[in-house]
Amino acid sequence: MSAPKADADGFRRLMARWPTGVSVVTARSGEQDGGMTVNALLSISLDPPTLLVSLARDADTVPLLDASGHFAVSFLAARQRELSEGFARRVGAAEKFRGVPIRRGVTGAALLEGALGWIECRTLQTIPLADHRLYVGEVLAAREGTDAAPLLFYHRSYARADGGDRLILPPAPADRPSP
Numbered sequence: 001m002s003a004p005k006a007d008a009d010g011f012r013r014l015m016a017r018w019p020t021g022v023s024v025v026t027a028r029s030g031e032q033d034g035g036m037t038v039n040a041l042l043s044i045s046l047d048p049p050t051l052l053v054s055l056a057r058d059a060d061t062v063p064l065l066d067a068s069g070h071f072a073v074s075f076l077a078a079r080q081r082e083l084s085e086g087f088a089r090r091v092g093a094a095e096k097f098r099g100v101p102i103r104r105g106v107t108g109a110a111l112l113e114g115a116l117g118w119i120e121c122r123t124l125q126t127i128p129l130a131d132h133r134l135y136v137g138e139v140l141a142a143r144e145g146t147d148a149a150p151l152l153f154y155h156r157s158y159a160r161a162d163g164g165d166r167l168i169l170p171p172a173p174a175d176r177p178s179p
Contacts, residue, residue, distance in 0.1 A: 019154040024087045025053055026110045027064040027071045033097055033110050034064035037088040039153050040132075041073060049139035051121055054132045060090065062133055069123050071137060072109035075116040077148040078160035083112060084151060106141050115145045 026035035040054035053073065055062055065071050076084055087096050101113035105120045112118075121137025128134075152159040 016154070016156050019152050019159065022076045022084050022151040022153050022158070024074045024076065024083065024112055025055065025061065025065075025071055026074070026112075027061060027068045028104075028108045028110065029064045029067035032064060032093065034061040034093050035087050035096055035110060036061045037084045038073075044136065049142065050124070051119055051137045051139055053135050053137070055135065057128070057131050057133050060093070065123065065135060066126065068107070068109070070107035070109060070121065070140075071123065071135060072105050072107060072111055072118060072120045074112035074118050075145075076112070076151040077114060077116050077146055078151045079148065080112070080114060080151055081158050084158070116148065116150055117142070117144045 020039040023038050023041060024035050025038045025041075026033065028034075036055065036059050038053055038055065042052045044050040044052050051073070053071065055065070083100065086100070089096070097110065100110075102110040103113060105111045105118060107120045107122070109120060111120075118141070119139055120141040121135075121139055123135055124138050125136040126133055127136070149160050
């Protein structure tokens with residue numbers, strides 16, 4: 001007897017109730033930069049420090065991650081919502097990076113200025129899974145950045161912490177039009 005499959009729409013609604021941080025994953029291959037907004041990442045191990053990020057298989061940044069063998073993650077502050085939106089768009093890399101202050105990390109990947117922190121990794125393993133690719137990375141460098149409230153995603157909308165113990169939430173789903 002096989003186990004029943006979860007309903008995709010119900011699963012999506014439930015996962016929308018799990019608040020996540022927002023980050024931008026970047027890579028550089030040769031002289032070409034790429035980057036995209038990601039909220040699916042996970043610290044796998046502290047010894048050795050290891051990180052996992054999940055990218056849509058058809059994302060324009062995937063070929064750069066594959067070619068470079070490295071990636072960087074910039075953890076976004078609440079005031080960086082515009083960066084998140086820009087890196088989430090399916091436009092050319094030049095447009096995503098236009099006007100964005102960056103510095104280069106040890107891997108050569110772009111690190112977004114003003115972020116809460118940055119992690120740079122060497123790709124240890126790439127795992128194709130469903131419509132995504134999982135990248136397991138050995139942490140080469142990890143630095144703290146600004147001490148600000150994080151940018152969060154909750155109920156299919158951006159949210160932020162108020163610096164205390166409250167989460168500033170978007171309007172209730174019934175108050176928003178359906179996507």
